[in-house]
Amino acid sequence: MQMLLNADDYRSSAQKFLPRGLFDYIDRGTEDEVALRRLRASLDEITLTPSVLTGHDRRSFETTLLGRRLAAPIVVAPTALAGLVAHDGETKLARAASRVGIPVCISTQSVTTVEAIRRGAPDATLWFQLYVWRDRTLTKRLLDRARACGCETLVVTADTPVSPNREYNKRNGFGIPFVPSLRSTCDIALHPRWFVNVLARYLLSEGMPTYGHFPDEFRTAITRPSIAEAVRLDHRLNWDDIGWLREIWPGKLIVKGVLAAGDAETATELGCDAIVISAHGGRNLDCLPAPAECIRAIADAVKGRLTVLADSGVRRGTDVLKYLALGAEAVLLGRLPLWGLAAGGETGAEAVLRMVVGEMDAAMAFLGAERVSELRSPSFRATRRAGPE
Ligand SMILES: Cc1cc2nc3c(=O)[nH]c(=O)nc-3n(C[C@H](O)[C@H](O)[C@H](O)COP(=O)(O)O)c2cc1C
Known part of the structure; x- marks a missing residue:
């Protein structure tokens, strides 16, 4: 039995469990993976200087974020297709986050619908992530569903106007639509535990997994070739759309994927409640700056008018503390909970979140x-x- 003591251990365990195509889809970056390396380097180069002999014997991570009490300033980030990592993976993530006392953000591209996640995790604090579809009527209907399920916070992803160039997905034959090939079939055959525990369970119950939120008329198995025009991501998304969302969404509104102070300013002017300073985990554009390089300037620019969150590259509790020290009020975790989910289902996801909080606690001491x-x-x-800022 492998001891799972840190993020790398969970990642290795996930690598054994998941087919390579799916593992790489989660783990890797884009193009030459420069952004991914930059994320790590940008966090590694930060130091935090202690104050010694402060005499505290207990730390508290309780935080009020957007009007809600959280046990710790961390949030499970939206991740598409988390339901392929474990059967009913999105609900398992929601229950794990709920037990730790933090929110979980459901992706538009989840396998399980927000209604089913709510039924399976009645106490969870659910946020909803929106990829705006070309058809705005359908988009609004999706938001009504999220709202009816008690999602108070909407996270609009602004940094994905087109599909990123992830060459490894092409080589692995992993994509949506998923087109079975000799390579991908062998990949699945070499990972029988995943096949039995995840895919076969779907096949025996509801059938081939789908993007759960697609309206029924467009809901196709992930193996089918066509995604209907109406539910394709709108490449022309702009600030007017954020204005429209502000009008129709009565809850908290967050724009995810901001890296420039000017954009943070515009979000403030449009009445957004928060931004996520994010490089999308190094998965989208390979020449992006790292959030750690941008947080201070953005936080200074919008001080007190907008809540600043951050994500990308967190592998240790100290990475969370670094983002917080630079000015973020909370930090989203993408891959880490997925590694936990792959390694040990709901228990594994919870263990990873507790591990991060434990690392934060020791570092705070x-x-x-x-x-x-x-x-x-x-x-x-x-x-x-480079020197003190
Ligand atoms: C497998 C995977 C799927 C993702 N899907 C989405 C998504 O549907 N919507 C979104 O806004 N961000 C998505 N992201 C980005 C995360 O929300 C987050 O910004 C990123 O993972 C943070 O970096 P980290 O994984 O290093 O923690 C995804 C990330 C991963 C790893």
Whole structure:
């Protein structure tokens, strides 16, 4: 039995369980994976300086985020097709997050619908991530469904105008639509535990997995070739659409994928409640700056008018603390909970989240800090290798 002590352990365990096509889809970046390396480097080069002898014996991560109390300033990020990592994976993630006391953001491209996730995780704090479809009437209907399921927070993804160039997916024969090939069939055959525990369970119940939120008339198995025009991502998404969403969405509104202070300013002017400073986990554009390089300037520009969240590249609790110290109020985790889900289902996802909080707790003790807000005080000031900012 492998000891799962850190993110790398969970990742290795996930690698054994998942077919290679699916593992690579989750794990890797885009094109030459420069952004992925930059994310790691940008976090590694930050140091946090402790205050010694502060005499605290207990830390608290309780945070109020967008008017809600959270046990810790972390959120499970929206990840498409999490339902392929484990059977009913999205519901399992929601229950794991709920037990840890944090929100989970459901992707537009989940396998399981928000209604079924709500039924399976009645106490979870659900956020909903929106990829705006070309057909706005259908998009609005989707939002009504999310709202009816108690999603108070809408996360609109702004950084994905086109499909990213992920060459490994093509080589692995992994894509939506999923077209079975000799290679992908062998891949699945070599991962019988995944086949039996995930795919076969779908096939024996509801059939081949689908994008659960597609309206019935467009809902096709992920093996079918055509995605209807109406539910394709709108390449021409612009700030007027954010204005429209602000009008029709009564809850909290977050724009995800902001990296420039000017865009954060526009989001503020349009009445958004928050932004996620994100490089989409290094999965979209390979020449993006890392969030760690942008947070301070953006947080300074919108100070007090907009809640600043961040994500991308978190593999340790200290990575979360670094984003918080730079000015984020909470941090989203994408791949980490998926590794936990693959390694141990719902229990594994919960264990990963608790592991991150445990690492944060130990690091806070070393730093001499009692509360997350202290991390932003000058005595703990995060320093990038280039010199103090
Ligand atoms: C497998 C996978 C699927 C994702 N799908 C979505 C998605 O549907 N919508 C979205 O806004 N972001 C999506 N993301 C990006 C995450 O929300 C998040 O920004 C990113 O994973 C953070 O980086 P990390 O994985 O290093 O924590 C996805 C990420 C992964 C790994």
